[in-house]
Amino acid sequence: MSRIQAVFEQLKLANRRALIPFITAGDPNPQFTVPLMHGMVAAGADLIELGVPFSDPMADGPTIQRASERALKHKVSLTNVLGMVAEFRRQDARTPVVLMGYANPIEAMGHEVFARLAAASGVDGVLTVDYPPEESAGFVSVLRQQNIDSIFLLAPTTTDARVEHVVRLASGFIYYVSLNGVTGAANLDVDDVALKVASIRRHTSLPIGVGFGVRDGATARAVGAIADAVVVGSRMVQEVENSSEAEVVANVGRLVAELRSAIDAQL
Amino acid sequence: MQKYDFPDVGGHFGQYGGIYMAETLIPAVEELRRQYLIFRDDPEFKAEFAYELKHYVGRPSPIYHARRLSEYVGGAQIYLKREDLNHTGAHKINNAIGQALLARRMGKKRVIAETGAGMHGVATATVAARFGMECIVYMGAEDIQRQAPNVFRMKLLGATVVPVESGSRTLKDACNEAIRDWVTNVDSTFYIFGTAAGPHPYPMMVRDFQCVIGNEARVQMPEMIGRQPDAVIACVGGGSNAIGIFHPFIEHESVRLIGVEAGGHGIGSGQHAAPLTANAKVGVLHGNKVYLMQDENGQIVETHSISAGLDYPGVGPEHCLLKDIGRAEYVAINDDEALLAFDALCRFEGIIPALESSHALAHAMKIAPGMDNNKVLLVNLSGRGDKDMNTVARLKGITL
Numbered sequence: 001m002s003r004i005q006a007v008f009e010q011l012k013l014a015n016r017r018a019l020i021p022f023i024t025a026g027d028p029n030p031q032f033t034v035p036l037m038h039g040m041v042a043a044g045a046d047l048i049e050l051g052v053p054f055s056d057p058m059a060d061g062p063t064i065q066r067a068s069e070r071a072l073k074h075k076v077s078l079t080n081v082l083g084m085v086a087e088f089r090r091q092d093a094r095t096p097v098v099l100m101g102y103a104n105p106i107e108a109m110g111h112e113v114f115a116r117l118a119a120a121s122g123v124d125g126v127l128t129v130d131y132p133p134e135e136s137a138g139f140v141s142v143l144r145q146q147n148i149d150s151i152f153l154l155a156p157t158t159t160d161a162r163v164e165h166v167v168r169l170a171s172g173f174i175y176y177v178s179l180n181g182v183t184g185a186a187n188l189d190v191d192d193v194a195l196k197v198a199s200i201r202r203h204t205s206l207p208i209g210v211g212f213g214v215r216d217g218a219t220a221r222a223v224g225a226i227a228d229a230v231v232v233g234s235r236m237v238q239e240v241e242n243s244s245e246a247e248v249v250a251n252v253g254r255l256v257a258e259l260r261s262a263i264d265a266q267l
Numbered sequence: 268m269q270k271y272d273f274p275d276v277g278g279h280f281g282q283y284g285g286i287y288m289a290e291t292l293i294p295a296v297e298e299l300r301r302q303y304l305i306f307r308d309d310p311e312f313k314a315e316f317a318y319e320l321k322h323y324v325g326r327p328s329p330i331y332h333a334r335r336l337s338e339y340v341g342g343a344q345i346y347l348k349r350e351d352l353n354h355t356g357a358h359k360i361n362n363a364i365g366q367a368l369l370a371r372r373m374g375k376k377r378v379i380a381e382t383g384a385g386m387h388g389v390a391t392a393t394v395a396a397r398f399g400m401e402c403i404v405y406m407g408a409e410d411i412q413r414q415a416p417n418v419f420r421m422k423l424l425g426a427t428v429v430p431v432e433s434g435s436r437t438l439k440d441a442c443n444e445a446i447r448d449w450v451t452n453v454d455s456t457f458y459i460f461g462t463a464a465g466p467h468p469y470p471m472m473v474r475d476f477q478c479v480i481g482n483e484a485r486v487q488m489p490e491m492i493g494r495q496p497d498a499v500i501a502c503v504g505g506g507s508n509a510i511g512i513f514h515p516f517i518e519h520e521s522v523r524l525i526g527v528e529a530g531g532h533g534i535g536s537g538q539h540a541a542p543l544t545a546n547a548k549v550g551v552l553h554g555n556k557v558y559l560m561q562d563e564n565g566q567i568v569e570t571h572s573i574s575a576g577l578d579y580p581g582v583g584p585e586h587c588l589l590k591d592i593g594r595a596e597y598v599a600i601n602d603d604e605a606l607l608a609f610d611a612l613c614r615f616e617g618i619i620p621a622l623e624s625s626h627a628l629a630h631a632m633k634i635a636p637g638m639d640n641n642k643v644l645l646v647n648l649s650g651r652g653d654k655d656m657n658t659v660a661r662l663k664g665i666t667l
């Protein structure tokens with residue numbers, strides 16, 4: 001059983017929702033990434049989404065764009081990110097790590113090389129924003145050979161027929177993007193999301209995470225009531241951005257703990 | 268040669284092209300493809316497109332024998348396909364009209380565009396005014412400076428011009444921002460993409476709309492000289508003017524097709540915008556897989572060209588395929604060579620070309636002397652140079 005599957009099964013038995021915080025690897029600088037990851041796990045993160053910095057983050061709003069820029073100032077490459085995951089794994093063999101990023105750094109490394117190195121580093125899942133199912137059958141099977149899950153996005157615009165197509169390639173969990181927009185937008189409509197999540201469930205038994213637009217305890221709680229996992233991105237990155245280096249790990253941990261208790265409170 | 272028939276149903280030109288987009292936009296490009304395929308063969312749509320091209324754009328554009336320039340250069344005769352004479356001053360309007368007609372049929376009242384030199388932005392603002400649509404144009408802050416006259420034109424035409432401050436503040440960043448707008452406003456908005464690149468169906472659709480250039484030339488050349496030219500030469504940014512004039516000539520195997528990229532300070536300097544000539548690694552950006560200027564980690568690198576319209580790290584997928592199969596050749600012309608050609612056309616023919624088009628012209632001037640004077644080079648003069656007055660003046664040390 002994959003680490004991702006194991007975590008979701010445990011949570012299900014406990015009737016709890018997964019909290020998935022996102023940070024960009026190398027932000028604010030490379031030394032902080034592994035401590036931030038451990039800090040988030042200690043504060044209640046169930047799974048970590050680690051952003052791979054890219055020069056042209058087309059699906060991201062200004063907050064995560066700036067995080068990418070900060071990381072790229074330190075020349076953080078995909079190889080470096082895999083190194084960070086490997087370092088994290090030395091102390092944490094349980095918490096799944098999903099890489100989230102864009103196609104070109106993976107293209108540049110090559111699918112096979114990437115899959116092999118990612119598996120060796122302890123990566124559990126890969127979400128590539130600009131690899132839609134139409135272009136990723138080959139990549140998915142290369143990842144599968146290394147027991148790495150392919151996480152796919154579904155969106156409000158996704159038709160039922162496409163959902164059917166996507167869930168056939170997906171494993172680990174499904175990431176439902178709560179709104180039409182870039183990361184960091186703030187107009188998530190919980191009722192719409194509930195309808196869409198229910199309709200996705202008719203096509204798959206995979207756990208469903210919801211992200212984009214989760215800004216605080218209240219939205220986290222509302223999303224936790226309808227989905228299996230709550231993904232928090234820009235709000236985490238904003239905390240990194242607004243914290244001094246001395247305080248960043250503590251501040252990010254505090255935010256995760258806050259979100260954790262908000263999500264758990266309803267149950 | 269085997270029958271040339273690209274792209275495939277998924278938008279692939281060999282290994283290039285495709286639809287590498289975020290999920291939110293996939294249904295939108297799918298719908299666009301579906302609608303385009305319907306209207307492409309619809310007699311009413313075709314008639315309306317032809318009408319607009321004739322009465323609004325002023326087509327067909329003439330072909331002009333640049334006699335004095337040819338004499339000055341020596342060797343092959345240089346002919347110009349005068350896209351600079353189109354309404355709004357460049358080939359970009361052919362495509363903008365086509366997409367605006369499609370947008371109207373799809374019920375979209377808001378159009379967005381990216382622009383580099385501003386010619387596509389002006390073309391889009393123009394058709395938006397013509398058809399009563401709201402228009403937002405994304406333009407890199409660096410390009411806003413070097414193409415100031417076009418920014419004013421767009422505003423006069425009622426468009427909102429949004430400066431893009433991220434990244435290299437040029438065309439690629441304007442594309443990123445337009446994509447972000449599209450993903451946010453996907454239900455109401457039609458993205459009028461300016462070149463033969465991006466996710467399927469754009470490379471095919473933009474090519475089809477721009478093929479009017481080559482289709483006309485293929486009839487005009489035999490009328491003028493009794494045969495087809497020996498070579499067709501066009502500048503390549505994303506590749507829309509080039510594919511528009513090349514595509515109808517692909518089956519004429521004796522006609523050489525030469526794409527001219529921006530060599531900037533020279534291929535060796537690394538400061539250029541010539542992914543095909545420099546044999547850049549293949550990668551994925553802006554929805555398609557293409558030759559792409561990048562570092563060893565797959566980060567897109569900053570490009571350089573004096574011409575904003577060529578200052579882009581990628582290139583359309585069909586050019587990638589034409590390079591690989593050897594049906595077209597790709598070369599680069601440096602900034603200073605393009606400027607010399609710019610001056611020469613002004614002085615010998617009384618035509619002020621766009622800096623983009625000056626690249627194509629410069630290559631013709633480079634190879635003509637090595638050819639017999641009964642040979643014919645057809646240069647796609649993709650646009651006029653009015654927009655470049657500030658840039659050229661600055662390079663000459665003159666303040667306007």
Ligand SMILES: Cc1ncc(COP(=O)(O)O)c(C=O)c1O
Nearest residue numbers: 386504505506507508576623650
């Ligand atoms: C006059 C002119 N020619 C050429 C180009 C380059 O674009 P493409 O390669 O799509 O023709 C531009 C782009 O702005 C342009 O304005």
